[in-house]
Amino acid sequence: MKKYIILYVFVLVMTCMMGCTYYPESNHAEKPPNILFILTDDQANWTLSINDNPNSFTPELDKLAEQGALFENAFATSAVCSPARASLITGRYPSETNIMDYIPVDSEIGMDTTLVTWPEVLQQNGYQTALIGKWHLGKNEKYLPNQRGYKFFVGFPVGGFKSKSPDVWSESEWKSIDGEYTPDVLTDLTIKQINSFHQQNKPFAISLHYWAPHANTQFPEGYQPPYDDRSWLPLKDEDLNYWLNRDAILPEPNFPELDVDRVKRMTREYHASVHSVDRNIGRIMNSLDQLGLTNNTIIIFTSDHGYMMGHHGLWHKGNGRWLTQNEKDPMGVYGSNRPNMYDYSLKVPAIVRWPDKIKPGTLINETISFLDWYPTILSMTGIKKPENVTLRGNNALPLLMGETTEGWDNNIFAQYKTLRTYRTPEWKLVRDFSDDGKDELYNLERDPNEKINLIQNTDESIQKKLDNLDSKMFDIMDAINDMLL
Template identity: 40%
Template sequence: MSRPATAPAPITKRPNILFIVTDDMGAWAMGSAGHPDARTPHLDRLASEGTLLRQHFSASAVCSPSRACIFTSRHCLEVGIPDFLCQDPEVGLDPQVPSIASELKAAGYDTTLIGKWHLGHGKKFHPTRHGYNEFTGFLIGDDSGPLSSRDPVIEKDGRRSRVPGYTSDLLADYAIDFLRRDRASPFFLSLHFWAPHANQGVSTEDGDRTWHPLKSEDWDLFKDIDPQIPNPDYPKLDIPRVKRMTREYLASVHSVDRNIGRVLAQLEAQGILDDTLIVFTSDNGYNLGHHGIWHKGNGWWILTDNRGDRPNLYDESMRVPALVRFPEKVKAGQDITSPNSSLDWLPTLLDYAGVNPSFTPRGQSLRAPLSGADAGPLRTIFGQYRMWDWNQTGADMRSWRTQEWKLMVDLKETVPNEFYALHRDPCETTNLASSDDPAIRAAMRECKQALYAYMKQIGDTPVPVYN
């Protein structure tokens, strides 16, 4: 029986906020999520001392659009970020769009971003035009070259230079330096790791993507394991490649976890750990053999006879880890299994800060369920991802996810429609889009009608005509 919904106690003291975002981390890649090979003791600590959101979904499936959704509580096409951003200086997130950082800065927070931005490069779209007082990290899409797990080019104090060291360690170093400062106001620190994104400009001997170089204390834990993979019986799955990638990926996740431990230790040493609202999440999810593909919404087949494109909005591309720790305000050891969205972070953080948004967010505050109250009515999750026209496939995808059903459509019809009965097929293995079963046809019709009605509501046009 669910508990009656109750309003959380009023905020009497504004908390510090540490908002940690990883890059391309699947919800499955943590010990607390049940993966037998993951080594994530510090993330597992956050789960045991706080709340784990098991059904938390990104509103898009690729870096830039998913980050725009998190940052603004708007859908990616509403803010003009359909796909990952490259070097076009005229494409980026409009600084006039309200964001988490701009709302908290206006309320008196000390705002800093350390790590990955990827919402436009150059002065026009710089993080400091979006509410951050300071930025140390990488814009992505500028002329700094490909990003890697070691010796990255980092912008600090407006100047870019190559910094020796492992990228995850360096970002944690900058975060620790920030935390050591004396300050009169609460802080909002966005710590955006590059890991566990696969490296750019680095490849294996046969030209494949890799997560190397990896620090020995991360890689040594995984280099000799025989990792579990999600569906070894998938036809023509390139199992050796999946296992090699999985070992490297989990080591990269460990580099994040290890450095989060360092940041938590710094908060503890300063006596402010329990005064800090800590959120851990990722921009989008990740596939490693799931559905026969690897990567995210712009995935590729990982088969012995096919390495081509496979655009998708599968749950593995959309479901992301989500942990929240804030003693006495967030229930410890709680699992929330009802669905929620990355659009919810802006209203949630502002709620904890006692700040009323200057606009109406698409998401909703999670403060009540995080405190242990009933989560309210079950929610439907909408997904949106439009590939750039120059992309080989050029898919324009939408998804509609209820508790029972999952619909995926490509408005350009380059990818077949997919329809899954989640209540009996949670891994999305059997596509029912061509089923003749009247009950399934009726359910699919209802989902399509609801999807198109929502698209019309948010101005996502042109809305297809259902037939």
């Protein structure tokens, strides 16, 4: 009898060695969840129709929010793409990643290679990983996604550049995909990758980084927009038609010297580009349903930073550009550009769907930042943080699960070039370390749109609040060895 028991144990061990996959800290009765992290480019929080924007039409994203959790106060750690993306993937502040501004096409810099990304940790713990779409954290080989935790990478080392006929980097070479719209191309590639990973019967973590709704910097061969200006065209008819005959409602129609016609045209195109993402997310959800992956796949949707379209008379983000008739500051303070850390530039949409884990229709008012995604994803997957990894954020899974949130830190610190901001739910301080005359202080409770700068107000209570915010800002800057100190 004893020899049969020994033989049984031997066969069991050998079987596991040949065919079993070990997933650390996971429930053995339950396969680890898949992760699909969807990141758009330049999509503001106010673009979701579930947030009651009169211009928006995002039925698929609204459905996603209704099926899961919607964060009402999610913020990027920087107001432009590259530093924000670096924070998201490392859990560290921009200054700690070596990226403080967007990386130009001809630049040789990249994200600090000593930092361990969350895709790396997942890959080391049995996950199949892939990034499809925009990277923008360094174009040289040592900086590419394949070196930062993604086994597979198909997309754009820098930017997608155009909404149709994109040039895609795949297997160390460029491939032109003529005649296809960029959001559809990236979605097709994602669905193909999901199918491939599914056949291998291993958990996967796929980052899908859309170029949309970023305005185009290039156009397909033979196409020129019908005006000499930045454009989101060409777009699919099914994305554009909804807005063709609509009169866009502007956030600040009476802003001094506003170029109203231009703002309305840009607003319609921008929302049409947002819809191109929304439509394709519906395709991905259908694909997950067909493969039977819906219940065990966590969907995280967000954007790399916020956006303005007429807010404060600007368009764009932290490197805001004026929408006035002469494209300059009507007050004569900032010239052609308006560096900023407005909430409109930092606040992002954030949705998480995890069937059977997150209650449908969950609304979360607590503040989260990009620093929180790393620890949250590790908690979702049951993977321990490596001992050599420092993270600045907090695990937001208890918020998603509806657990007690007592003691949650709702304050955030963000960086962009020489700008630093410390924000609480009630107050916001912005310091411009390049110009002492351009600091800003806002009472968000009374002035949520950041119109009244109180930095010069001599009221004792306001000065006391300013001192407190200053102290907290400098504490963080000191803790992370911010170069501006």
